Amino acid sequence: MINRDSDVPIYQQLKDWMMSQIESGLWKEGDTIQPERELAHAFGVNRLTVRKALADLVAEGWLDRRRGVGTFVTRPQIQQPLHRLTSFSDDIRAMGMEPSSRVLKMEIRKATPFEAYKLRLHRTTDLIIELRRLRLANDIPIGVESAILPFHRCKALTGVTFNALHSLYHQLRTQCGIELANGSQIIEASTASEDCAEILDIQPGDSILKMQRTTVDVDGEVVEWVTSFYRADRYRFRVELPIANPTKSTEEG
Template identity: 45%
Template sequence: MINKNSPLPIYYQIEEQIKQQIESGVLKPGDMLKSEREYAEYYDVSRMTVRQAINNLVNQGYIYKKKGSGTYVQEKKIEQALNGLTSFTEDMRKRGMEPSSRLLKFELIPATAKIAKELNLKENTPVTEIKRIRYGDGVPIAIERNLLPANLVKGLNEEIINQSLYQYIEEELNLRIADALQVIEASTASKTEADLLEIQKGSPILLIERKTFLADGTVLELVKSAYRADRYKFMITMQR
């Protein structure tokens, strides 16, 4: 129970008790929490106090709200180390998860001035555009848009795209992927992004832009992705 005479705010005490239940395994990923009313009655406090504790736990990534359903314990975040260049498929399989995709767009487009500059091409050069929702164990993790020079990556079809694009490029086209420049920034989900990722509008997301290069310095692709911040996190080892 909480101590109403403690200098610690009541909402913080409730927050810490629920957090301890999650970390100890009493509340497991996917479990539904009690309602605000039930917590308020249990602790003999106002619903506003409970709501503050719940909102803090949502912001910290311990729980999430499902509209019209309730509040649930969040699944453990997928970790990706930023010390190597891997594909989404490789990341998922490395963690024992089953990767899958839903193809939203696959077509040839003329390179705009901006795309041409990024891919080091002439304007209007054919570019293959691929847009997919990426899943891990059936859960939507990211929206991914790939732009690749069409004359560099030939023979693509939906079957290949739904497997591992990098594997096809390296094993079938014999192109050696060398390195990439990646930028990550925080944002919030638009209505479209929220619908595709099955989260609420305004939920935190990670926007990632990556430019990948072949061994000879040729730009292979430009990738723009929106990852669910409640399901994915990045780690980096740093040395002084």
């Protein structure tokens, strides 16, 4: 399995072999893999080579090393950047996975007072579209998303079949002629209700991430108010933190 005449570094060959075990399903999530010493002996390489291959897979989220316990097969968490507005589908594809959705509810109804406030509607008699979907990555349940949209601007969505090909943001642009500009998002820790746990295939009371986002278009009009619940073991957020005042920080040492 190791080709010593290849230009590919030995640690990379070993890493590729490990990935093939994971992708083929021979190594399943939760499985304990062999210790460094045994892998080094099996492949006729030194332990430092094995350690580098393992370290790469740990960094990429495919393995989880626990001191004194062992190394386990895991799955990379879906990562959403917080410095720009992206769709769930874009985030999943960026991870090399296949996004899909299952519509749990799509209803046209009158807005509640709170929904009217969030969407900046003038009257609570105005209609809204409630779109609730299960979001999946490689057919694994990741999150439940409930989007509230103003019917008068998004009525074309009622004829759309939501699938893995196009995100809601794509449909807003192509079907409704809405160009999104930015969003404001709040993220907090929460626990899964019985209903949410059943949908996400977790236990009631398990830790989840709750996200609420308001999205506006290029004219500053609110287009979407969404509440999402993501599995904490499958999803994480990443934020880049530039120094607020680089010059002052440098001067103060």
